Amino acid sequence: MKLLRHGPAGHERPGLLDAEGHIRDLSALLDDLTPRTLAPEVLQVLGALNAARLPIVEPGTRLGVPWSGIGNYVGVGLNYHDHAAEAGLPIPAEPILFAKWTSCICGPNDDTLLPEGANQLDWEVELGVVIGREARNVSERHALAHVAGYCLTNDVSERGYQIARSGGQWSKGKGFDTFGPIGPYLVTADEVGDPQQIDLWLDVNGQRMQTGNTRHMIFSCAQLVSYCSRVMTLRPGDLITTGTPAGVGMGLKPPRYLKAGDVVEPGSGMLGRQRQRVTALPHIPPAEM
Known part of the structure; x- marks a missing residue:
C-alpha cells in the first residue's frame, strides 16, 4: 500500500495510490495520516479498503510529506x-x-x-x-x-x-x-x-x-x-x-x-x-x- 497526503502546504489531506496509479482521497475516513495511523492494526484496516470506492484526486494536485508528526x-x-x-x-x-x-x-x-x-x-x-x-x-x-x-x-x-x-x-x-x-x-x-x-x-x-x-x-x-x-x-x-x-x-x-x-x-x-x-x-x- 502506498499512502500519501495531497493538497496545499499546511492543508494536506490523506490519500493512497491505487493499483492503476490514481490518487484516492481518504479524508472521509481519516482526518490525517498521523503517527497513530502507522500502527500495524490501523495499516491492516486501510489495506483492506476497496480503493475503487474512494474519490479520485485531480491529477497534478500537489503532494506533501506522506504523513504528519515526524518527531525525530x-x-x-x-x-x-x-x-x-x-x-x-x-x-x-x-x-x-x-x-x-x-x-x-x-x-x-x-x-x-x-x-x-x-x-x-x-x-x-x-x-x-x-x-x-x-x-x-x-x-x-x-x-x-x-x-x-x-x-x-x-x-x-x-x-x-x-x-x-x-x-x-x-x-x-x-x-x-x-x-x-x-x-x-x-x-x-x-x-x-x-x-x-x-x-x-x-x-x-x-x-x-x-x-x-x-x-x-x-x-x-x-x-x-x-x-x-x-x-x-x-x-x-x-x-x-x-x-x-x-x-x-x-x-x-x-x-x-x-x-x-x-x-x-x-x-x-x-x-x-x-x-x-x-x-x-x-x-x-x-x-x-
Missing part, C-alpha cells in the same frame, strides 16, 4: 561503501548519526531554497525508514517489526556549512528549510518486503548522477533501527534516512554543486519519484542588533 528525523552518514570511497573516508565502525531539523521537511516536489551565500549545495538520494511502533533497545532480529514502511528522501546538503563551517557537526549544513523532501509515498513494509533490495537513482538537469541499491549499505535497515533505538527512543512517525550511494556533487572531480534553476529528480522503482527546482532566496538585509 535521523540522518545516517557514509553508509555506502562507494560513497565513503568517493569521500576519501574510512568505513565507519559504527553508524554515523546526525539530526535534520524537522523544519526542513517539505513535499517531494517542492522547490529547494538556496540559502543566501551558499555555493556548495549538494544532492543525496536515500531510502527512508518510517517507524510504526515504539522502539527502545530492540535487537537487530526484531528491529524491522517496528517499521511501518519506507519512503524516498533527498538529504539536501550545503557542504560549506556541513564541513568548513560545521563547528564540528554536520547538522548545520543539513537542516536549512526545504532540505528534507520526503515522499511521494509511504510504502508499507509488507509491500516493500526486503528493504535491502531497493534501487535508487538521481538525475540533475536530466543527467543521471547517482545509481545504487540498498544491498550495498554498510549498515542494514535492521542494524540502523536497532542501533538508533539504543541511543534514543524511536516513536511512531520518526524517520531514519539511511545514507546515500556514490555520485554526489562533492565527490566529482572537480566538484559540481547546484545553482538556482537546476532541477533534481531522485527516484526509485519501488518508492516513486521526486522533482525539486533549486530557487534562490530573496536577499534579506541583516537584522539590527
